[in-house]
Amino acid sequence: MPQRNLTTTTVGIVGGGPAGLMLSHLLSAAGIDSAVVDNRTRTEIENTVRAGILEADSVRLLVDTGVSDRVLRDGHAHDGIELRFGGVSHRVDFKGLVGESAWLYPQTDVFIDLANARQRDAADVRFGVTDTAVVDITSDRPGILFTDADGALQEIRCDYLVGADGSRSMCRHEIPEAQRRQFFREYPFAWFGILCEAPHSAPELVYNHSARGFALISQRTETMQRMYFQCDPDEDVGAWSEGRIWDELQTRVAGEDGFTLKEGRITDKTVLRFRSFVCEPMRYGNLFLAGDAAHTVPPTGAKGLNLALADVRVLAEVLERAVLGHDRAALDEYSPRAQQRIWRAQHFSYWMTSMLHRLPGASDFDVRRQLGELDLVVSSAAGSTYLAEAYTGWPRPR
Ligand code: DHB
Numbered sequence: 001m002p003q004r005n006l007t008t009t010t011v012g013i014v015g016g017g018p019a020g021l022m023l024s025h026l027l028s029a030a031g032i033d034s035a036v037v038d039n040r041t042r043t044e045i046e047n048t049v050r051a052g053i054l055e056a057d058s059v060r061l062l063v064d065t066g067v068s069d070r071v072l073r074d075g076h077a078h079d080g081i082e083l084r085f086g087g088v089s090h091r092v093d094f095k096g097l098v099g100e101s102a103w104l105y106p107q108t109d110v111f112i113d114l115a116n117a118r119q120r121d122a123a124d125v126r127f128g129v130t131d132t133a134v135v136d137i138t139s140d141r142p143g144i145l146f147t148d149a150d151g152a153l154q155e156i157r158c159d160y161l162v163g164a165d166g167s168r169s170m171c172r173h174e175i176p177e178a179q180r181r182q183f184f185r186e187y188p189f190a191w192f193g194i195l196c197e198a199p200h201s202a203p204e205l206v207y208n209h210s211a212r213g214f215a216l217i218s219q220r221t222e223t224m225q226r227m228y229f230q231c232d233p234d235e236d237v238g239a240w241s242e243g244r245i246w247d248e249l250q251t252r253v254a255g256e257d258g259f260t261l262k263e264g265r266i267t268d269k270t271v272l273r274f275r276s277f278v279c280e281p282m283r284y285g286n287l288f289l290a291g292d293a294a295h296t297v298p299p300t301g302a303k304g305l306n307l308a309l310a311d312v313r314v315l316a317e318v319l320e321r322a323v324l325g326h327d328r329a330a331l332d333e334y335s336p337r338a339q340q341r342i343w344r345a346q347h348f349s350y351w352m353t354s355m356l357h358r359l360p361g362a363s364d365f366d367v368r369r370q371l372g373e374l375d376l377v378v379s380s381a382a383g384s385t386y387l388a389e390a391y392t393g394w395p396r397p398r
Contacts, residue, residue, distance in 0.1 A: 004145070004155040009035040009124065010323055012144045012156045014132060014171050015164035016125055017045065018107065019291030019308040021114035022067070023162060024123055026316035029065060032323050035124040035156050037146055038165075042115060042127045049195060049268055050107035052218060052226060053078075053205075053302035055393025056100040058309050068113035075105035076219075078204050081391070083378055085209040085371060087255020089202075090378035097385045100392035104205075104219055107305050129154075134161055134174055138285035160319060161287045164312070167277070169293035175284040185276040187298060187353065188360050189213070192231040193272055194245060195224060198264030207300075208253050209374060211367070213358040215252040216300075217261065227261070228272075228299075230357050237269040245269075274298040276346055281335040282311075288334060290315055295342050297349035300356060301391060307345050310396075311338045341394065348390040 011027055013020045016038030024034045038045070054062075054075070062071050079095035081102075094101055118125050128149035135143045142161040148154050163171020172180070199222065206217040213230035220226050229249055246263050253259055277296045282289045291308030314337050321330035355373050359366060377383040 002153055004153045006155045006157065007035065007124070008157045009033045010158060011035075011160045011162060011319060012142065012158035013037070013162045013164055014134060014144060015162075015166060015291070015293065016040075016115075016127055017164065017166065017291070017308075018110050018114060018305055019293075019312050020162070020164035021111070021118055021125070022061075022309055023164065023290065023312040023316055024125070025067060025114060025117055025121075026065060026312065027319065028121055028123060030316065030320045030324065032320065035126075035144075035158070036118070037126045037129045037132060037144055037156070039129055039132055040127065041149075045111055045127075046108055048108070049193070049226075049270065051299060051302045051305060052104055052106040052220065053306075054103040054105050054110070055306045055391075056102065057393045057396060058306050059103045059105070061309055061313065062110065062113065067117045070109070070113055071103065071105050074109065075103045077101040077103055080388075081204055082202060082206040083209075083374060084206050084253065084255070084259075085374045087210075088257060089206065089255075089259065091204075092378065092384045092387055094388040094392050097381070097388040098392060100388075102392050106220060110305065126154075132170065134163070134171055134287070137161055137174055137287040140286065142286050159286065159323070162290055162315065163287060163293045164290045164308075165293050167292040167296045169289065171287060172279055172289055172293050174287065175279075179284055181280045183276075183278045183280070185350070187274055187276075187357075188233070189230050189357060190233040190235065190274060191216075191228040191272045191299060192235060192237070192240070192245075193226065193228045193268070193270045194266050195220065195226055195268035196264045196266045197223060198225050198262045199223065200225065201261045202259075206253070207352075207356055209356050209370065210252040211358070212248070212252050214300075214356045215249055217253065224267075225262075225264075231271060233271070233273050235271050237271060240269065242266050272299060276350055278339075278342060278346060280339065282338060283331065283335050288315055288331075290338075294338075295346070297345055298353045299349075300352040301349050303345040303349050306393060307342060310341050313396075314338050344390070344394060352387075
């Protein structure tokens, strides 16, 4: 057997996306060692287009813990969104309703800031590894085995292991099936996402309900925009020319106010399939799951990254009490505390999705009921406050 190069640390983290890197950063601020491995290269992660909205607390977490203040310079505070239905836009005023904003700052930038911060602190983060396996997860010395980017066999032994390895998590599958419950909901549609070279079409994000299905007009920069429209999960991106995409988007947002989208060259086209998923509990022995490894939400409302950051904030806190305060019982709090927010976000994402999308086989009654709900949300303070509070992020429990 070839010899493995052995290193030891306190917390071994599988997954170097925002959840894994933020956890490593928070632990290091508390004086706790960690090591992170990811089978993607840094460039691969940086080139994946992901969602773009941060809750107010996610922004504060990045700034207050010293990850980056770039979000304050390059990000944009959005004090509301437009809900558009029946061809008319209605503003939901977050700032006026709950005193908070949501921030437009792409997940890719969050990743870049975190990767830079970890590099600056000389953290042990290894991208581009292969053959990753976790071992001895119920023992007090679990391990991560992998081959590093230079082809050397490596073994990291730790006290605690964290699976922050995304929705197709390898770590989750290490938990025996009898020890986890999984909750699913599939949706009979997907999003067709584009990036395009164009100026903003509207000052804020537009969530658009129409007879032809949902459309979301989001933003990236002054000159690049992100838009999505509801499509079939098996939609072939090759069947959509630029002209056909713009016709579809323009038809969906058209209305008596004459609103039209500013068009431009399309540089990226992807179909995003989505589902709701939760795995409970988020712990087995000394293995903890965080972020997409434990749960996924449909994208409407952009809760995915925010939930991942909220998970690791709780996880860092209980690990700190376990490691530094020798309080192992603190670890029992992780799953129930994280799950409270996860199920709120599951409801919010499901609610936004089902209120705004065309449901296959929907009757006229169903469509009128959606419009009734949208009307209530924009015209009642109670309805719009629920949306504003959920979108900008529920306050953290004390
Ligand atoms: C974006 C994605 C979302 O799912 C959303 O609700 C808002 C914005 C985005 O990628 O910009």
